[in-house]
Amino acid sequence: MTKLVKQKLLYNLHLQKSMGYSFHKSLDLLPPDIKNMKLPDNIFALKSNVENCYLCELSKTRKNVLFGMGNPKADIMFISDEPSNSEDDLGFFYAGKSGELLAKMIENVLNIKKEDVYITTLVKCKSSNSLNKSHIESCNEYLLKQIELVKPKLIVSLGENTYSYLFNEKDKFSQARGKECLYRNIKLVPTFSANYLLRNPSSKKDAYYDMLRIKNILELSN
Template structure:
């Protein structure tokens, strides 16, 4: 949250500069905490994210990929960042990875995809589908934490190492931590492989199948 506050404060200072204020003015600037808080409704949070320009990714994105699904879902899936298909449509997991994720949800958990919520750590596509930098992830991360606060899921399935790392600050490799129950105060996190990894390594699907069976047993 500190990174987001700093970015919002810097944006405010630039706005004051454009209005003719000088940074050498003797008037002491007092931060109003209410100006730096994220909205308490999903719709207002979405509007803020769609107009976010707090990191470099806003310059190259086509669309912000906020997230979609049941806003009262018991299960939240969190990925890394949008890809090319997601960037063009503004929706999470709509390419080949999305097709596989849908099959994972509907064939293993036996619930419609529309009954879960799906989002990413970073809301804008990194160029060339690279992993988000630490600065990008930490700047954007308050949005996913606010989504969690609003949705109140019982289970969070993190897809890949990046999602798990930025939700828990645990850098354990995904190959070692996948399927392990991480009990948080208000929800459980279960990490597993990202669908894009499964497309490159089909043999790992059986491990994800076991992870999702564990999710189903906890539902």
């Protein structure tokens, strides 16, 4: 039985359970290789796994799987909460107005080509309504493996949702924004998401100073 078939079977059993069916013993909905972190030690093989993932309901509504993009050995990794509508439609990052804004922030302030950084998301599929914690937890082992394989010197978390999940802290984003933190022994700086900046252009100045701080930390780490 292939991994894809196993994942589909587990998803269908979970769906039946949600409809009221009961089983003799509780289900472990994560396949053993994910549960025990035995994911591929190759970023391209991991990408193939994720593209065939059916662990949560987002797989039913996605148009594309947005695994990650950029240099797989980048010094800096950007993590957002989920793909944007434009990214889901087109199947690649930096699409749409928010993607274009983020690309400009990276290239104009950090002076790094967007192809030379690595970007990914907490979940690899766009949510149709609102993102919830169960969706993120289904993808969490994938994200941790990405971080392990890329080995960035610095992580930039984009937006309040991303910071809140990574650190399991609610309502503390405003205090942490722009400051250096540690996430799994890797330096991390939270800043605004591009979507937020489009809705709140008055915060672009603060985001600019965050990016200067990020640039300084990155230069000192080299």
